[in-house]
Amino acid sequence: MNSKISLAPRPLYEEVAERLRSSIFSHELTPGSWIDEQAIAAQYGISRTPMREAIKVLAAEGLITMKMRRGAYVTEVSKSDTSEIFTVLALLEGQACRETATKATEKQLQDLDSIHMKLERAAADRDLDLFFAVNQAFHDKIQEICNNSWMTGVINDLRKVLKLQRRDSLSKRGRLESSLQEHRKLLSALLARDPDLSEKLMKEHLLKGQQAAK
Incomplete structure (x- = not known):
């Protein structure tokens, strides 16, 4: 019954x-x-x-x-706030990438590759709204693979605060192209299952995002 x-x-x-x-x-x-x-x-x-x-x-x-x-x-996000948030995000998301590189299944890596292809198309179309959304989906997928609910909770709260201003950084000259290049290298490191390089590239990606947000 x-x-x-x-x-x-x-x-x-x-x-x-x-x-x-x-x-x-x-x-x-x-x-x-x-x-x-x-x-x-x-x-x-x-x-x-x-x-x-x-x-x-x-x-x-x-x-x-x-x-x-x-x-x-x-809330108004000051330059000091932004710097501090990106510093913490770089540490957390870098660790998430390290774990993803070692524990992801082949299917999960294929999913990341598929998301990245959507990012490529959004960049080619100069669709900033779509690029921003797909970029978020790429990072979310890494959190899902990492499967650490405590880490994900902190990252999501920090991202919400950054969302108050971060999208504007993508409209700066050359930032969309730079972000795409950073994602390409990061995806390659993940597909190669290189934890050290994956962590390093994610940290660099976020810290470059911090520079663009200034």
Whole structure:
């Protein structure tokens, strides 16, 4: 006899957090801007309670900054913040690449190769939005192969903060081409199952991304 499993409905504050997150990433809510809780709650047709819970979630992710007696503001990423975040990401994603080079199955390496081909096409079409999305998918696949949930959680939180400004770096002259070249070398190292070179190239890739973000 088959029994149906009832899934609990998604809490309202999570849906509100997702809408706010999208507004922040699209710059509808710009860095440094004040979050008008009452106005946004009215716009969404909700009470202040789920609104406040959603803000707590985004504050924990680093996307919103709480200021004493002033309320919530969209986080502004300083040059110092960016430098520190990229330094940590380089260490973590470098380690993820090292592990991927040694533990990936042939199918997983083929998947990485397929994602990279999409990256090549996006670059050829000068489609920055698609390039950014596929680039993210490539990095996500490495995290999936590495299969370290703690590492992935930290990386994802740091990426969310970088997403406040990072996409603009791809529009700088020559950065898209440089990023693609870096990915080509990284993929070759992974396909060759070279952990030392894979780690080194990922660290260099992210630190060059840091330079482009300045």
